[in-house]
Amino acid sequence: xQPVSLRNVSKVYHLDAVEVAALNEVSLDIExxxxxxxxxxxxxxxxxxxNLIGCIDRPDxxxxxxxxxxxxxxxxxxxxxxxxxxxxxxxxNFNLLxxxxxxxxxEYPLLLGKVAPAERRRRVRELIDAVGLTGRGDSRPGQLSGxxxxxxxIARALVHSPALVLADEPTANLDRQTGAAIIALMRQLQxxxxxxxxxxxxDPQVQAEADTSIHIRDGQIVDSEAEVTx
Amino acid sequence: MNARALFSxxxxxxxxxxxxxLATLLAMIVGLTAILLFGGYRANxxxxxxxxxxxxxxxxxxxxxxxxxxxxxxPTAYGIADYPKIIAAIRNDTTLAPLVAMVTPSLRxxxxxxxxxxxxxxxxxxxxxxxxxSNRMLAWNDYDMVSYARPLPLAGADEDAVVIGSGLARKLQxxxxxxxxxxxxxxxxxxxAETTNAPDDVLALSAQESAQQPAAARNRIEMLxxxxxxxxxxxxxSVIEAKNMGVKAIDDLYMAMHLSxxxxxxxxxxxxxxxxxxxxxxxxxQMPAARTRLEALLGSEFSAEPLEVLDxxxxxxxxxxxxxxxxxxxxxxxxxxxxxxxxTIGNTMGTAVMERTTEIGTLRAIGLRRSGIRRLFMCxxxxxxxxxxxxxxxxxxxxxxxxxHSGWTWTPPGYSYAYLILVRVGQNTPLLVGSIVGMIGVTxxxxxxxxxxxxRLEIVDALRHV
Numbered sequence: 001x002q003p004v005s006l007r008n009v010s011k012v013y014h015l016d017a018v019e020v021a022a023l024n025e026v027s028l029d030i031e032x033x034x035x036x037x038x039x040x041x042x043x044x045x046x047x048x049x050x051n052l053i054g055c056i057d058r059p060d061x062x063x064x065x066x067x068x069x070x071x072x073x074x075x076x077x078x079x080x081x082x083x084x085x086x087x088x089x090x091x092x093n094f095n096l097l098x099x100x101x102x103x104x105x106x107e108y109p110l111l112l113g114k115v116a117p118a119e120r121r122r123r124v125r126e127l128i129d130a131v132g133l134t135g136r137g138d139s140r141p142g143q144l145s146g147x148x149x150x151x152x153x154i155a156r157a158l159v160h161s162p163a164l165v166l167a168d169e170p171t172a173n174l175d176r177q178t179g180a181a182i183i184a185l186m187r188q189l190q191x192x193x194x195x196x197x198x199x200x201x202x203d204p205q206v207q208a209e210a211d212t213s214i215h216i217r218d219g220q221i222v223d224s225e226a227e228v229t230x
Numbered sequence: 231m232n233a234r235a236l237f238s239x240x241x242x243x244x245x246x247x248x249x250x251x252l253a254t255l256l257a258m259i260v261g262l263t264a265i266l267l268f269g270g271y272r273a274n275x276x277x278x279x280x281x282x283x284x285x286x287x288x289x290x291x292x293x294x295x296x297x298x299x300x301x302x303x304x305p306t307a308y309g310i311a312d313y314p315k316i317i318a319a320i321r322n323d324t325t326l327a328p329l330v331a332m333v334t335p336s337l338r339x340x341x342x343x344x345x346x347x348x349x350x351x352x353x354x355x356x357x358x359x360x361x362x363x364s365n366r367m368l369a370w371n372d373y374d375m376v377s378y379a380r381p382l383p384l385a386g387a388d389e390d391a392v393v394i395g396s397g398l399a400r401k402l403q404x405x406x407x408x409x410x411x412x413x414x415x416x417x418x419x420x421x422x423a424e425t426t427n428a429p430d431d432v433l434a435l436s437a438q439e440s441a442q443q444p445a446a447a448r449n450r451i452e453m454l455x456x457x458x459x460x461x462x463x464x465x466x467x468s469v470i471e472a473k474n475m476g477v478k479a480i481d482d483l484y485m486a487m488h489l490s491x492x493x494x495x496x497x498x499x500x501x502x503x504x505x506x507x508x509x510x511x512x513x514x515x516q517m518p519a520a521r522t523r524l525e526a527l528l529g530s531e532f533s534a535e536p537l538e539v540l541d542x543x544x545x546x547x548x549x550x551x552x553x554x555x556x557x558x559x560x561x562x563x564x565x566x567x568x569x570x571x572x573x574t575i576g577n578t579m580g581t582a583v584m585e586r587t588t589e590i591g592t593l594r595a596i597g598l599r600r601s602g603i604r605r606l607f608m609c610x611x612x613x614x615x616x617x618x619x620x621x622x623x624x625x626x627x628x629x630x631x632x633x634x635h636s637g638w639t640w641t642p643p644g645y646s647y648a649y650l651i652l653v654r655v656g657q658n659t660p661l662l663v664g665s666i667v668g669m670i671g672v673t674x675x676x677x678x679x680x681x682x683x684x685x686r687l688e689i690v691d692a693l694r695h696v
Contacts, residue, residue, distance in 0.1 A: 056595050056689040077599050084597020091693070095592040099242035111235050112597045156596070 002065075003164045003196040004030040004053050009062030011048050011219075022048040024219040025062070030198060030212065032163075035190055037210035038200045045219040046200045047168060053198060054166045055083050067163045084112045088157030088195075090167035090186075094149040096141040102152045103128065103137035109160040127155040131185060147178035151185065158189060165190070167199040171206060183209050240609035243582070250578055255618045257574040261567035262622025262669050263629060268563055269661040270630055270653035272556040277373040277654065279549050280514065282476075283542045285368045285379050288332070288508030289517050290524060291545060292316065295536040297505060298545065305339050306458040306496060309503025312535060316507055319531055325523045329516045331370060334363035335504035337492045341455035343394075343467075343485060347448065348403035354394075356453070356485040358492020358504075361385040367510050374657070376650055382486055383471050389491055392451075392467045395484035399472035407448045408472040453485075455495045465495050517541060564668070571669065572676040575614060579607060579680035590684050591692025600685040607684055611677030615670035623666065630655040 011023040022045045030036050038046045051057035052064055055071050064072045067086045071079060088109075089095075096105045106127055110120045128137050131151040141149050150170060157165045167186065171179030183206050190197045199206055207213060215223035244251045294301065294308040301308035310316070313335045320326050320333050337358040344351035361384035368379040382393050394402070396410050405413035449469045457463045467487065475481040493502035511520050521539055528537045543549050583590070590603055598606075630653045639648035655661070 051690050054595065056693070077601075080594065080597050080599040080602075083595065089592075089595050091592065093588075095588060095693075097239075097589060097592070099239065099246055109596050111232065112602075114232075 002029050003032050003067055004028070004198065005063075005065040006049075006052070007063040007065070009052060009059045009064060011045075011052065011057070011059050021219050023052070023059070026216075026219070026221055027062075028214065028221060030196060032196050033190075033194045034196055034211040035187060035209060036196070036198045036212040036214065037207050038198065038214045038216060039202065039207055040216035044216045046216050048219075049216060050166055050168055050198065050200045053164070054087055054089060055079050084109060084160070086163045088160070088162040088165040090150070090153045090157045090165065090170045092169040092172045094141070094146070094153045094173075096149055096152055096156075098141050101138050101140055102133060102144065102148075105141070105152050106155045106159050109156060113160055115160075123159055124155075127159050130189065131155045145178075146174050147182060150174060150178075150182050154182070154186060154189065158193065158195065161193070161195075163196060165195055165197045167197065167201075169201055169203075170199060171201065171203050176205070179203060180205055236605060236609050237613065240606060240613050243586075243606075243610055244613060247582075247585075250581070251614070254574055254578045254614060255621060258571055258614070258618030258669060258673070259622040259625050261571045262619060262665060263626045265560075265564050265567055265665050265669075266623065266626035266655050266661065267629060267633075267653055268560055269665065270626070270655035270658060271651075272560055273654045273658045273661060274375075274652045275556065276549075276553055278375050278649070279546075279552060280542070281371060281373060281375045281377065282379070283546045283549060284372075284510060284514070285370050285377070287336075287506075287542060287545060288334075288367065288510040289514060289542055290509040290511070290521055291540050291542075292507040292509070292524070292528065292537055293505065293540060295538045298538075298540055301505070305337060305505045306456075306503075308505060309337075309458075309497075310335075310505070310507065310535060310537065311501055311503045312532060313504045313507055316528070316532055316537075319527060320507075320509065320524070323523065323527060326520060326527070329511050329520045330509060331512050332363055332367050332508070332510040334360050334367065334508050334510075335489060336360075336364075336506050336508060337489060337496065337504045338506070339455055339492055339496055341453050341495075343398070343402060344452045344454065345402040345404060346452060347450075350401065350403050352398060352401045353483065354398060354453070354485045355480075355483045356392075356455075356487060356492065358487050358489040359384075360489050361387070367508070370510055372513055373654075376652065378476065378649070380473070382473075384486060384488060387470055387488075388468065389488055390466065390468050391470045392453075392485055392487040392491075393471045393473055394469055394486075395475045395481035396472045397475075397478060397482035398484060399469070401482060402451060402469075404449065404451075404469060404472065408469060410472045413472075453495065457495075458497050458500055463495055463498065465491065467491075564665075568668065568672045571672050575611065575673050575676040576680065578614075579611060579677045580683075582610070583607065583680045583684040586684075587687065587692045587695035590687055591689050591695065594687070594689045595693065603687075604681045604685040607681035608674060608677055611673045611681070612670065614677075615673030618673070619666040619669045622669065623662065626655050 006026055006028050009023055009026045010021065013020045013022055026049065038049060040046045048057065052059055053066065055066060059072055063070055069082070071082060074082060100108065103124055106124045107120055110123065128134060131154055133148060133151055136144065136148065141152070144152065171182055174182060186197060187209055201207065214221055294310055297308035317333050317335065320330060339356050339358070341354055341356060342351050343354045361382050365381040365385055368381055371377055384391055384393060396413060399405055399408050399410050400413050451467050451469055453465045453467050455463055475484045497503065509520065509524065511517060521541065524539050593603065634652050638651040640651055641648045
């Protein structure tokens with residue numbers, strides 16, 4: 001089953017009286033267990049595409065199928081539950097909850113999924129070790145470096161074993177070396193867990209790691225190794 | 231997300247901006263303290279008034295129909311002749327007996343009291359009562375109030391003994407002989423006129439005669455009243471004490487005497503009657519049950535006499551008026567404070583939503599439902615309300631303790647002596663529960679709109695927020 005399948009998806013934003021077509025009749029399929037990178041210039045529509053794949057936005061037209069389910073017409077609560085089960089997010093600004101420790105940030109999706117406490121502990125500890133933050137679980141985000149925060153965010157995105165992890169410019173706020181380490185970590189975890197990862201990035205070192213590259217411009221896919229249905 | 235995790239997150243969010251949370255809490259604490267202190271002060275006044283009225287005239291009174299409205303100056307037309315039987319029936323009634331603390335008759339009468347030695351006379355409102363029973367009624371103190379009531383010294387005194395108000399003593403020129411404190415008596419106008427025109431030797435003789443008069447004789451006054459048949463009747467009375475009645479208007483007119491003396495003055499040799507039978511209950515809450523039974527008893531066994539049962543609120547309209555006045559003031563203050571707290575918390579929560587927009591987007595993205603966001607902010611408000619209420623309650627109790635032990639006094643309008651300023655906060659469960667529930671309610675209402683706004687944010691817009 002393909003984790004992501006888009007059919008003739010369009011999305012228009014209304015900025016005052018002006019209509020901006022962010023995506024125009026986009027169709028694509030992303031294969032399972034691949035590290036897919038979406039690239040393109042600013043304003044090309046890659047974040048919109050990622051938002052639609054992540055089910056945090058809805059298309060104006062077309063069909064979005066994630067993990068085998070058409071999501072574009074799902075009710076809001078059902079869509080929230082769907083995201084909690086099937087999708088993990090890594091954000092450019094890490095977006096950790098500052099009042100929670102690293103451990104609690106990673107644990108949060110499991111609380112939403114009502115996972116039993118013992119199982120939560122096991123999974124969180126395993127991921128803390130996996131992302132190289134052993135011994136830093138009690139630290140608040142403010143006490144961690146940018147790279148460490150992004151590691152926490154990656155652990156949070158993976159802790160509930162989603163089918164799909166989406167990362168929007170995950171290295172944009174990191175120095176080159178830390179960015180490379182983060183991409184290497186994502187790659188490693190993606191391999192180990194067989195999860196599909198879709199990354200939106202300008203960063204050439206991220207693009208270099210891609211199993212599949214999608215280039216987008218003016219709301220349309222112009223170059224892709226993924227299967228594109230015209 | 232379980233409740234523990236939710237409250238933990240809510241509490242940490244509150245602690246995130248401690249200064250703002252503290253300022254919000256301070257508004258709540260000041261507001262709740264003000265409400266509780268004023269409510270406690272109001273309760274103290276009302277309980278004090280109720281205690282005073284119940285001590286003096288009981289919870290319920292049986293009167294001849296129409297006496298309360300029209301019969302005040304005509305005791306003879308509204309007398310209850312069968313009063314001993316009615317009192318016995320009440321005392322023997324199996325329903326009423328456990329409720330009743332005291333049943334006692336009284337006879338109110340008007341007349342003119344004169345101190346002819348001093349050449350002065352004044353209108354008086356007198357009451358004839360059974361002194362021992364009236365004194366026992368003064369012991370009623372269901373609310374543990376500071377009681378200003380002192381027993382009448384009529385119990386065991388001679389048949390002609392009377393107690394008068396200190397204001398009346400002043401008007402009757404009896405301050406010196408009765409040792410009334412703080413009593414500056416002006417010479418009566420008639421006496422003054424008389425002495426101005428008299429020769430010096432006559433004045434000296436008069437002063438000498440007056441000084442030689444025995445003290446026992448100098449406290450005697452005459453009371454002129456109208457009998458049941460309309461004839462004037464006079465009784466020579468011995469004033470044994472002047473008593474400050476608290477309210478000046480009453481203090482200037484008050485006279486208490488033995489019931490038998492009052493009956494002799496009004497009814498002479500005719501069968502005696504009373505104008506009221508006071509029924510004092512153990513607790514005010516028993517009033518509806520006692521009243522129902524009393525009306526049934528009077529209707530069945532004493533239907534020949536047109537009697538009615540009046541409660542202390544009807545007999546003392548000032549109680550209801552004070553309650554209403556202070557109630558409206560309390561309501562005004564509560565609403566004012568409620569609105570201030572409403573906007574303060576609304577502003578705090580609104581700012582929190584704005585500051586945490588990106589976080590809201592993140593939580594929604596990773597799967598928290600809109601209702602979860604709403605619940606999170608409502609939880610924060612609930613915690614604010616609970617902490618603010620607890621701190622406000624503690625503050626009010628501490629200030630109430632300080633006030634109650636300060637010894638501060640004030641003289642209410644129309645009163646002739648000062649009362650201790652007391653506030654009943656801790657002992658007033660309805661006030662405590664009402665104020666705290668109200669404060670938490672206001673907190674939740676004020677958080678509702680920001681919480682709704684947070685829950686309705688579009689995820690992509692929230693994540694884009696800077």
